[in-house]
Amino acid sequence: MIGRLSSRIILLSGWRRALAAFLAGALATLALPPYDFFAVCLISFPVLVCLIDGAVDSADGGWLRRALPAAIVGWWFGFGYFVAGLWWIGGALLIDAQNFAWALPLAILGLPAFLAFFYALAVLIARLLWSDGLGRIFALAFGFGIAEWLRSFVLTGFPWNAIGYAAMPVPLLMQSDAVVGLYAMNALAVLVFASPALLADRRHRRAGLSLALALVVAHVGFGFYRLHNAPTVAEEAAGNGVRVRIVQPSIAQTAKWDNASRRAIFDKHIALTETPPQPGEPKPAIVVWPETSIPYILTETPEALARIGEALSEGQVLLAGVVREEQGAGDAEPLYYNSIYTINDRGEITDAVDKVHLVPFGEYLPLEKWLRGLGLQEVVEMPGGFTRATSRRSLRVNNALAFLPLICYEAIFPSELAYSGPRAAAILNVTNDAWYGDTPGPYQHFRQAQLRAVEQGLPLIRAANNGLSAIVDPYGRITDGLSLNAVGVIDASLPSGVDPFWGTPPGPMQTWGILTLLLAISCGFAVFSGRRFD
Template identity: 30%
Template sequence: MTPIRLIIEFIRTHFSSQTQCIQPVRPLQKKRISPDNSLWDVLSFAAGIAYTLAFAPFDSYLAVFPALAYLFWSCMRLTPKRSLLRGYLFGLGQFGLGVSWVYISVHDYGGGGLFGSLFITGLFVGFWSAFPAIAVYMTAKLPGKQSSRLIFYPLVWMLVEYLRGRVVLEGFPWLQIAYSQLDAPLAGYIPLLGAYGAGLLGAVSAALLAGIFIRPESTLYLSAGIVSLWLVGGVLKTAEWTCPYGEPLKVTLIQGNISQNKKWLPETRVSTILQYIRMTEAHWDSQVIAWPESAVPAYLSDVYEPFLKPLHRNAKAHQVDLIVSVPSYGEAEGVKYNSLITLGRNEGIYRKVHLLPFGEYMPWQPVSGWILKHFNLRLSHFTPGSADQPLLRAGGYPFITSICYEDAFAENALHELPEAAYLVNATNDAWFGDSIEPYQHLQIARMRALETGRYLLRSTNTGVTAIVSPNGRILKQAPLFTTTALTGTIRPMTGLTPYARIGDRPVVAFIAALLLLILLLTHSDKMRLFRIDEKCPM
């Protein structure tokens, strides 16, 4: 027997009474931990923490698989209610660490006190933690033998992730499997299937890993399945789905490093604008210069004549295009937009479409409004822009624009392809201080470059400013909390990745159809994969 088989047999014998019937061979086995013992619940919380370690800035991408495999395996023979508890504890570990930066935003910059900030952060973590719980609960409720649940887990998991990432509160796709795999073999599937398709293959890998502990005699076949998925993904990573056209562009991204608690003070407004202008004028040798989100701490109509109009003329004289983020007023009274404009050779305006819930608008009124008022929290109130705005141009090419949180949604970019030659994201992550959020956000933005096969220019206020290649790799990156100008070269790209052609709907439809088919086969007792002795006691 190989060492791996010995280790698996030891774990299976001493800890997993839920996998199959094991005859006691010595009295000490009477003290084995029952699968519904509370210790397994605690380990589920720890598994949720381990899951988050796969994402930036920790970047231990392999951690996703044992964490999910544990959750799937440990819930195999639990009742739906106990699975719900275990899934919720997993979610608390996952989001408790993964979105802990909410506290910094609310407490340090949102004006909330200690109790109010903890309360809001707890609500946020608790709400999103429900989704892993829903996934394992729904799986436990599905008809059929318990042995078939391992096949259901990846499918149900990804359907629930789709609801979380695209539907509920207009979507919160943070900490979804595929984002942790950008530097891993499974990233090869992203230009073909997108984040949800690659995420499904990640969940399948975790289920196969769990299957090794359930049926160690099938280790060779299950391991071969994992290796095959990863080998194909590794080969696909070498494919180039889009190609460059036109001349390279020299670009400069300005990172002003303006503290969030000083940014909107009247006494610092002029000095902030002048700082960005000075940093821009030092790079007239670039063809495109981009500023971060809300770099101008005033509304467009208030600063255009004294500051931006002269800058526009100067940029045009130097044959440079400027990309400047500045809030603007609408034609109707009280209408405000989070906007981005172009100056220089091309003039245009983009108004943010996908607003941030609880940051730029208030869902769930009047309850959410009462909470913010009760805890004295400050909030911007913006209006979403039209979904059919024309593409802006800079450097002689059209580009896809996203402001801050919009880069978390692939569909915002896909309908503008193949016309767009590159991507631009203007962001202000100063709201989250020196936390893990800026690195997570950059990881999400990299996904959009890989999905579309386009270069990405990501300009941020305090970091992390970066230039990303069409294969999702960071070419240049500025450190957090430094005042700097990041300069590099990009190529305009043309063509479409397979994912850019099909989007998410076919992948989600396939998952739903496959789940329905398996349910029908299981109900008719025609499928017996991962068969376990049904006489094994709970």
């Protein structure tokens, strides 16, 4: 039966092949948050393998012509994956529909169409190394590993919903990420997900499925071993003695753009900050507000700073997402930064860090002069857009404590977390996902931040305007949190960090070690099968 089904998929052509690839890619998104049904990838990727098997052209053509039909299959697979996984991005354009509704097709279809070229490249690379049986599974894993790595930095990068996340839906399955890192996990996940395609291959079925099973057992077994030897969640929740309050006000994005609502927004943050702790619990030493939480330029609003100082108890500090203004030289326009301030109980700004990785078209306009000439503007409109920081450094909380600051989607870039300054005791991620409403977007964003804690061996403090806000321990376990769109505070102890598995977070050595091994095996199978590479 499996052989007959595989044959039918292989023989698909034209629009039927494109539709099957699109649906297989779309189905794979059910493995992502908030669904986390990773078993669907054991269907999607075998279908992709069969479609690539059937995507052949004349043997008389050059290597590119022979591989192009398979690359087209990869594009349709990617288009389905990114349309179904990223449709919610269009919600941000409807906040100011009068100015941006015209761009909705670009967000819902245009961005996925562009990202799908990475998966077309993945399949193109795989097809060039393609061989019968088990070799093609290694080739596909290598191709996707390269494509996902490129997606992390090409044109500033957008590694959202990398395939590896589908293999890490719960803390038990997150621990391998501390060993190999996300980019290697992408390739290994595809290797396992594609392995059921071997069910129709009598020659390689036993070896291939045994290898996949061994990887799954190692993945699960290592997670069990690491968590078994880790402190319990209750012990992590007891923390290291530092109490943190996360404020989640759930301010609607439309209200944030309403000047008449500024005072009410500020007062809501103050009221939540002043909420007494539960009976018997101490006041938190650190209060955290989300990204762009303060609706004023604080350096121009001393009364707001004074009110913050009044709201804080003696010794408390506030870490707040703000817009920071820096006056330009002479007649130059001011520069604006998406920033985090440390503010003490006297209403004084004691430290500030700025966002390093800005969102193109959201926080700044690439090719600004040319695109503004066409009438385009960034979604978060500031005069000239936001300015990026040139480097990342830790944020000083007090004389004894510093955090690694990640503003909004900076948390999706595992290779960009190197920083200078004092050693961080935690990751601080402030964000505002109210742009996207009650969609999969905030859940996907949270999962990616959660994995950064595992890789870095640091607890995560995540303050999101409308959620998901949480304290996460260095094993990816949530010690306390608030659901999406809830209004309230989290008072929790900060868990202690752990040493990364290798002493430092996984990086290029682990990525290229795995990819090189996959390439070598793919080439070995191809040569052994008599494959020519001309």
